[in-house]
Amino acid sequence: MELICIGLSHRSAPLAIRERLALPEPQQLEVLQRLAQAPVEALWVSTCNRVEVYLAAPTARLGRERVHAELRELGGAEALEHLYEHEGEAALVHLFRVASSLDSMVLGEAQILGQLKDSFERGQGAGAVRGEMTRVCAAAFSCAKRVRTETAIGRAATSMASAAVQLASKVFDGLRDKTVLVVGAGEMGELAARHLRQAGAGRLWITNRTLSRAEALAGEVAGVARPFEELLSLVSAADVVVTSTASQVPLFTRDNVGALGKGRKGRPLFMVDLAVPRDIDPEVGSLDWVHAYDVDDIQKFVAENAAARAEEAHKAGGLVAQEVARFAKDRALRDGMPVLARLRQRAEGIARAEVERTLAALGDDLTDKQKKSIEAMGRAIVNKLLHEPTARLRAVGPEGDGNRLAGAAAELFGLTEESGAAVPGTSPAAQAVSGGRR
């Protein structure tokens, strides 16, 4: 099976395009079921920053055509212009990076892993995620876990919500005497409420369509739950509004927010929209007493502050490469093609030995970063060199021609049964499935 990733994210597509593909859950399931017709498996990942489809299909071409057709239907031809595609190992690397929050708007934020796991569960429930995709996801989750525990990226990271709080501090001189309204008590709303409480917000109001959820969150962050029906009068009294609802149409328009201007006597209003599709119509920002920011603005702000996290991201990138290699080796064994596993093991052994020799020769003059770069280079050469033969061997399968090719490879590289290392007893993917799930 070939893994394919087709999607668009905050890196490739503007918010307006991403909004079109942000489907409500029932519609997501319909698309998923159309895409995942046996033997194809599919995973639909949708967050406020990305919409991605992962397919495990016998051939890349078969899967790609189906996905293109669906995305054209949903987002129009324009959406296709913003797509990126990854195949095989590149798709694997991409998924692992996404799960480890290395591709996030806010590097290292923890939300993405939960969102991926939700997508995974939905896919399983719909029967779209089966054997191969389960293994792939489990390996991605386990990689994310390793990145989180072995690097400081999660600690250094701020979430979108904390970026929003930082932006508010450029309009207001502290939030102590301010009234802050959080609209939507979902995961993002909860994060925002916690950060705002931490930032010392004076009054913290929480509103949600279902009042009980607002009450639950208000209890946790020492806020006050307010009825959703009073939304506009709440906004009229607030200084800061952070909104993240699942509404498919904007809650705030130039008309309904503009009408509040008179009562506010020019008092500035800072609005942050963390929802996709947007809760705040872009026109609202043209009111001269309103400062409105959407997820793309936050992303821009975060990017300017990202330099500090670059080092940890570098380290995390090395971990992802290791995990991808481990998964590839594991899969090769599973595919009944031990020759691939042995080939990879041999190559990795050589690379490791050469790297060690080089590092020893260079002595103590190297910084940790330089050492890590050399190690990563060794792994990257192995991965690149083996990509083509691995893909070809896997494409023809273990039977017939594949057997002949495998035999040739074994002959060519001297990979006899004895020369390969022992096959690991339990695969990391299997371990991750049992231990890595929530």
Next chain:
Amino acid sequence: MSHSLVSLACHAYGLAALVYFAYLVRQSEVLATTGRVLVGGGLVLHGVALFALLGAQGGLPVGPAQGFSSLAFLLLAIFLALDVRYRRPVIGAFLTPLAVTVLVPGLLMESGPSPLPPAVRQPLLPLHVSLALLGLAAFAVAAGVGVMYLLMERQVRAKRFGLLFSRLPSLEFLDTLNRRLVVWGFIALSVTLATGAFFVSTAPGVGWTWDAKEVATVVAWGVFAALVNARIFAGWRGRRVALLTMAGFGLVLVSFLSSYDLSSATRGMP
């Protein structure tokens, strides 16, 4: 001697301006302290020189050179007080260059004790002049803060998260500071006008002539009166207020400059 002291102070202010620019680029506590020490040191030298000079004249700056010098002194004194109170050294990057710009022409002009026309020898005159200068300095700082507000507002609106965005204080802080400075400046200006009106009505040989200085002062007073009212009663703030502050400062500056016969003062320039 006083001239060389002021010249030394001017160099300290110039250096402080460079230090504050560096602070704008690279925020560090060392730079902030260095700037503070340079401005403080300059103010001590400058203060000693002014005290000696004005003491000999009954506490009254005479001529544009001394006027400019006193203005620069008050402007930086206000800045230093704000810096100690609020700890926002970045304001220095905007105010120190302004103070140096004001002081340099004062240094280049002929200075030294000058006799005062007997007609205006009034016991209240030193109060009138020092309050006028203090008001002008407060408006100058308010205008500088207004410029910072406009710059910051542009960054916030255009969502440009560059150097200025990360360094400038919040919009609310700048707006509040502007309000305080304008209120204090307005009080000083009002007393200046009242004492001025008193001279006009009592001193022999001095009359209300509707010259540029008087007109500009009255119009500026009107602008600031409207501004203070609009802030209190109509809730005006932000960009409009910043722009009006700058316009009002321009008028007070015209009034200040037209107090002096600059063409005669520049005769002593090298």
